[in-house]
Amino acid sequence: MEILGLGLALLALFIVFGFMVGVFFGFFGMGGSFLITPALLILGYPAPVAIGSSMAFVFGTAVIATMKHHDVGDVDYKLGALMFVGIALGIEGGKVMVFFLEELGHAEVVVGIAYVLLLAAIGGLFIRSAINRDAPDEDEATDDTEIPEIAKRIKSYNIPPMVTLTDGSKASMWTISGVGGGVGIVSGFLGVGGGFIRMPAIYYLIGIPLTAAVGTSLFGALMSGAVGAFTYGLSGVIDIGVVTALLMGSALGARIGSASTAYVDENDVTIYFGIMLLLASAAVAIGESAEWLGMPILDTVSFVLLVGSSAFVTSIILYYGAMAVRSNPRGQVTPTGSDD
Amino acid sequence: MIDFFAFPPAVQALALVILVLIEAVVLYVGYGVVERVVAPPLIETIENA
Numbered sequence: 001m002e003i004l005g006l007g008l009a010l011l012a013l014f015i016v017f018g019f020m021v022g023v024f025f026g027f028f029g030m031g032g033s034f035l036i037t038p039a040l041l042i043l044g045y046p047a048p049v050a051i052g053s054s055m056a057f058v059f060g061t062a063v064i065a066t067m068k069h070h071d072v073g074d075v076d077y078k079l080g081a082l083m084f085v086g087i088a089l090g091i092e093g094g095k096v097m098v099f100f101l102e103e104l105g106h107a108e109v110v111v112g113i114a115y116v117l118l119l120a121a122i123g124g125l126f127i128r129s130a131i132n133r134d135a136p137d138e139d140e141a142t143d144d145t146e147i148p149e150i151a152k153r154i155k156s157y158n159i160p161p162m163v164t165l166t167d168g169s170k171a172s173m174w175t176i177s178g179v180g181g182g183v184g185i186v187s188g189f190l191g192v193g194g195g196f197i198r199m200p201a202i203y204y205l206i207g208i209p210l211t212a213a214v215g216t217s218l219f220g221a222l223m224s225g226a227v228g229a230f231t232y233g234l235s236g237v238i239d240i241g242v243v244t245a246l247l248m249g250s251a252l253g254a255r256i257g258s259a260s261t262a263y264v265d266e267n268d269v270t271i272y273f274g275i276m277l278l279l280a281s282a283a284v285a286i287g288e289s290a291e292w293l294g295m296p297i298l299d300t301v302s303f304v305l306l307v308g309s310s311a312f313v314t315s316i317i318l319y320y321g322a323m324a325v326r327s328n329p330r331g332q333v334t335p336t337g338s339d340d
Numbered sequence: 341m342i343d344f345f346a347f348p349p350a351v352q353a354l355a356l357v358i359l360v361l362i363e364a365v366v367l368y369v370g371y372g373v374v375e376r377v378v379a380p381p382l383i384e385t386i387e388n389a
Contacts, residue, residue, distance in 0.1 A: 056360050063364035226357055233353030240356060244363055251367035255375055325386045 004241030014245035017307060018057075020314045021246070022253025025061060027260050027317055028273060033058045034122070035280060035310065036246065037191040038115050042287040042303045047107035048098055049239055051191030052232025055091075056243045057250070058193040059225025064251055066222055068258070076166045076212050079202070080219040082173070083180035087220065088227045090184020095231050097189055112288040114190060116281050122196060123277030130271035151207030171206050179205055183220070187228055193221040253314075260317050263324035272313045279309040 003011050021035055033054055040050035101107035147155075159172040179201045187194040199217035202208050208216060232238055283306040290298035345352070 056356065059357065060360045060364040060367075063361055064368045067365070067368050229357050229360060230353045233356040234349045236349065236352070238356060240359065243360060247360070247363055247367055251364070252371050252374075255371055259379075322386050325383055326389065 004244050005239070006241050006245060011241075011245050013307075014242055015249040017310070018246035018249025019253035020249075020307075020310045022061075022250030022255075023257035023260070023314045023317055024253075024273070024310075025065070025250065026254035026257025027264070027269070028257075028266070033061070033192045034115070034118060034190070034196070035306070037111070038119070038280065038284045038287075039303070039306055040242070041108055041112060041115075042283070042299060042306060044299075045239070045242075046102070046237075047111050048102055048232065048235065048237040051095075051098055051111070051189075052229070052235070052237040053239045053242045054191030055187070055225055055228030055232055056238050056240070057225075057246050058187075058191070058221060059229045060243065060247045061250055061254070062193060062218065062222035062225045064254060065218055068254075076208055076216045077219065078166050079171075079176065079206065079208065080216055080223065082163060082176050083220055084223055084227075086177040086180025086182075087184040087187070087224050090181040090186075091188035091224065091228050091231055092184075093181075094185045094188020094190075095228075095235075097185075099235070109288060111190065112284050116285045116288070118190065119277045119281035119284065123274045123281060126270055126274030126277060128274075130267065130274060147207040147209060148204055150204055154205055155207045165206075165208070167209065167212070169207065175206055180220075184224065184227075187224045188231070191228070194224055195221050198224075256321075257317065260321040263328070264317060264320040268320060269313070269317055272316050276309040276313045280306050283309070 001008060006014065017035075017039060021033070024035075036054040036057055037050045040053060041047065045053070098107055098111070101110050154175060155169065155171060157172065158170075159174050161173045162170045163173055163176070164170055179198070183194040183198045183201060186192065186197060195217050198220050199213055202216055202220075203213040229238065283302045286298050286305065287302035290296060290302065347355075
């Protein structure tokens with residue numbers, strides 16, 4: 001029996017995995033899309049299918065997140081629109097690279113290695129952040145409405161054409177297009193929303209205050225996902241069954257993850273998330289080596305490691321949340337997940 | 341019966357994007373209803389556990 005073109009076991013697996021990714025997204029504010037492509041690669045999906053389906057998933061997740069934050073108002077839509085061309089060109093460039101590598105027969109290997117490095121780097125940053133959470137960052141602005149020194153320096157270079165942003169400040173169209181194009185290439189090549197580099201890039205390079213940078217990055221993720229889904233959709237490589245199953249899980253997980261932020265201190269969980277990303281990096285490396293070494297069992301080890309570590313961190317978040325609910329008298333805590 | 345795959349790739353890709361958009365909206369609204377019904381008794385159960 002098949003539903004959405006998937007066997008029941010695979011359907012359940014994608015819903016559960018989507019749920020875990022949704023919890024991470026709701027809790028940490030990151031799409032977790034960088035876990036989807038590796039999982040699909042390990043499961044044996046061709047790189048274009050894995051990346052295209054992940055991009056469509058990013059779009060769906062970003063739509064849900066945008067609806068959840070639509071009334072916050074901290075989105076610089078003008079900047080988002082100005083970045084659109086760069087994002088679209090970047091994603092198309094990333095897609096061309098993927099299909100070129102696919103023709104050479106190296107797409108899975110190159111994308112896999114890129115993921116090993118990416119997941120290890122982000123995992124390392126999360127762990128460092130968890131260890132040094134009490135130490136102030138010298139370049140970090142102390143006020144959410146301020147911008148860091150490096151952004152002020154970049155803004156001081158008047159390279160025309162200059163555009164006026166919503167907050168009244170000016171930025172070079174070259175910087176905006178460069179950020180959009182750079183993030184677009186990463187999105188199109190890896191099938192990720194790119195929020196983990198877009199948000200810092202908007203903050204540090206374009207110089208948008210942190211509060212608006214988060215919302216604007218989310219808007220950028222929506223555009224990236226839409227453009228990416230359309231671009232890969234043109235090639236007919238998106239598995240809509242996989243995307244639907246993942247979204248069914250992530251839409252629920254995102255609500256629970258978001259509600260958990262009212263109960264759980266992020267600092268208690270950050271280090272586990274960092275370790276999980278390092279394990280995910282190892283999982284992709286093991287999965288890649290399975291073919292080289294001719295040992296299919298390593299594919300299973302790789303998948304169990306990826307899903308197992310995700311399940312562990314999800315359980316930690318839910319456990320901390322349940323303990324916090326039990327230890328707080330009724331009415332003193334307010335879930336944030338019911339703001340729609 | 342409309343043969344979806346007879347449409348040009350651009351139309352198919354656009355339809356796919358719209359389908360994902362609709363799925364996301366339906367899931368968001370649907371789980372919102374479920375949350376309003378299930379969350380209060382669930383939290384009460386955890387508090388009393």
